[in-house]
Amino acid sequence: MKWGLLLGMSTLVGLMIMYEWPKLKSLPKKDKLSFFVLVFIGWFLSLFDLPNLPGPTSMIESLFKPFSKMLE
Amino acid sequence: MLETGKISALQLGMIIYPVMMSTAMLAGPNVMAKAAMNDLWISPIWASLIGFLCVYTTHQLYAKYPQKTFIEQSEEILGKLFGKLLGFFYVCFFLQLNGFIVREYADFISIFLIKTPLSLISGVLVLVCAMAVMGGVEVVARSAQFFFPLFVIPLLVMIGLIFPDLEPRNIFPILGNGLIPSLKGAITPQGWFSEVFLISFLMPFLTDEKKGKRYGMITVGLVMISMIMVNLVTYFLMGEATGRILFPVMDTARYVSVADFFENLESGVMAIWVIGAFVKVSMFYYATVLGAAQWLNLTTYRPIVLPIGLLTVIFSFWGLPNLAVVGDLHLLVIPVLLVSFCCLIPVILLVISAFKKSNTAYKGAGSG
Numbered sequence: 001m002k003w004g005l006l007l008g009m010s011t012l013v014g015l016m017i018m019y020e021w022p023k024l025k026s027l028p029k030k031d032k033l034s035f036f037v038l039v040f041i042g043w044f045l046s047l048f049d050l051p052n053l054p055g056p057t058s059m060i061e062s063l064f065k066p067f068s069k070m071l072e
Numbered sequence: 073m074l075e076t077g078k079i080s081a082l083q084l085g086m087i088i089y090p091v092m093m094s095t096a097m098l099a100g101p102n103v104m105a106k107a108a109m110n111d112l113w114i115s116p117i118w119a120s121l122i123g124f125l126c127v128y129t130t131h132q133l134y135a136k137y138p139q140k141t142f143i144e145q146s147e148e149i150l151g152k153l154f155g156k157l158l159g160f161f162y163v164c165f166f167l168q169l170n171g172f173i174v175r176e177y178a179d180f181i182s183i184f185l186i187k188t189p190l191s192l193i194s195g196v197l198v199l200v201c202a203m204a205v206m207g208g209v210e211v212v213a214r215s216a217q218f219f220f221p222l223f224v225i226p227l228l229v230m231i232g233l234i235f236p237d238l239e240p241r242n243i244f245p246i247l248g249n250g251l252i253p254s255l256k257g258a259i260t261p262q263g264w265f266s267e268v269f270l271i272s273f274l275m276p277f278l279t280d281e282k283k284g285k286r287y288g289m290i291t292v293g294l295v296m297i298s299m300i301m302v303n304l305v306t307y308f309l310m311g312e313a314t315g316r317i318l319f320p321v322m323d324t325a326r327y328v329s330v331a332d333f334f335e336n337l338e339s340g341v342m343a344i345w346v347i348g349a350f351v352k353v354s355m356f357y358y359a360t361v362l363g364a365a366q367w368l369n370l371t372t373y374r375p376i377v378l379p380i381g382l383l384t385v386i387f388s389f390w391g392l393p394n395l396a397v398v399g400d401l402h403l404l405v406i407p408v409l410l411v412s413f414c415c416l417i418p419v420i421l422l423v424i425s426a427f428k429k430s431n432t433a434y435k436g437a438g439s440g
Contacts, residue, residue, distance in 0.1 A: 013382075016378050016379070016382070019378070020375055020378060023374065024375050027371060027372065028371055030368070030369070030370065031371055031372065031375055032375075034375075034376060035376055035379060038376055038380065038382075038383065039379045039382070041379075041383065042382035042383050042386055043382075045383075045386050045390070046386055050386065051389050051390070051391070051392060051393045051394075052393055053390065053391060054391055055387075055390035055391030055392075056168045056390065056391065057172070057390065057392055057397075057401060058391045060168070060401075060405060060409055061401060064405045064408045064409055
């Protein structure tokens with residue numbers, strides 16, 4: 001794990017929350033919750049070495065490869 | 073209503089044109105020349121059929137369920153549970169696709185900005201797009217409208233400057249190997265053409281709804297003509313080498329040398345590409361944000377703009393270690409994904425909704 005990345009992402013996320021909070025305050029609970037859940041997912045994912053992990057693209061690839069082979 | 077802005081049908085066309093054209097302009101001739109060789113100018117005609125079909129389906133769905141985007145339509149057609157499930161897939165699809173587009177953009181820009189990290193290039197683009205998306209559909213439309221001439225005119229100027237060096241005999245023999253090579257060349261552009269499906273997320277906000285379909289069709293036609301033009305010009309200039317050069321339009325621009333004054337126009341191509349990528353990414357971004365907000369039944373989509381931007385940047389790295397993998401996906405897998413999500417599933421939903429309509433009419437008659 002790279003500590004610099006963790007620190008950078010946490011700062012970014014912190015800034016984002018600070019920027020959005022004044023507008024977010026008056027909104028219903030559901031809006032606040034979705035904002036924080038999405039931010040948390042983003043922050044959490046950024047901690048991994050993503051480029052070398054299998055991701056949605058790998059799933060798509062294995063799903064659609066047979067079709068594209070057919071087309072070739 | 074999540075969105076209160078209104079746009080005109082012409083603006084819709086001006087958004088969709090760069091969305092379909094920006095990638096095609098840069099890598100298109102290479103992709104099509106690989107499979108179709110000198111018949112590369114026929115491939116866009118085949119591919120555009122998918123585009124016309126997409127506009128037709130999207131418009132039919134919209135006519136059945138007016139004032140609704142695809143995410144809401146699918147809920148009406150498939151019922152709450154399956155509709156939500158499909159909506160989730162669509163939001164993820166848009167997110168991943170947008171990430172992929174951002175990645176392609178960053179990979180291309182990093183040819184020029186060698187030492188800049190990819191994350192910074194994509195982060196800056198997404199931040200600019202986030203500002204447009206936060207302003208709502210009107211801002212997205214107006215920025216597209218403002219950039220439209222800047223996107224089209226330099227391309228025409230470049231073609232004008234290169235004109236004396238063209239060698240039209242390069243395209244012979246026409247259909248020398250039959251129709252198959254040109255059809256194979258149409259596989260990747262089909263994906264770009266099916267992106268016209270995004271009008272589903274713009275149609276509810278049109279001031280002149282009736283023109284939406286017409287402008288969608290016109291845009292697909294114009295994109296087809298522009299693609300043919302770009303393909304022909306690059307092939308007239310480079311001949312068989314088109315299939316081996318990664319970004320042929322860049323090299324075409326590099327070739328321009330008029331009166332020792334107009335030289336090194338590839339920076340102009342880069343500028344056009346940045347404009348195109350901005351419009352494309354902001355449109356996909358807007359569709360993702362609006363789709364997610366409708367899927368979650370939020371009161372406003374503005375708070376989730378930045379988190380989705382963060383996710384877009386993350387998705388632009390996830391599972392994509394290098395340019396080779398990105399290029400490989402771009403050729404076959406992404407087009408198949410695009411065609412199935414933007415064309416096949418909407419067609420299936422249209423068929424289901426046709427059955428459903430007659431069903432409810434029958435029920436209504438029975439109870440009445």
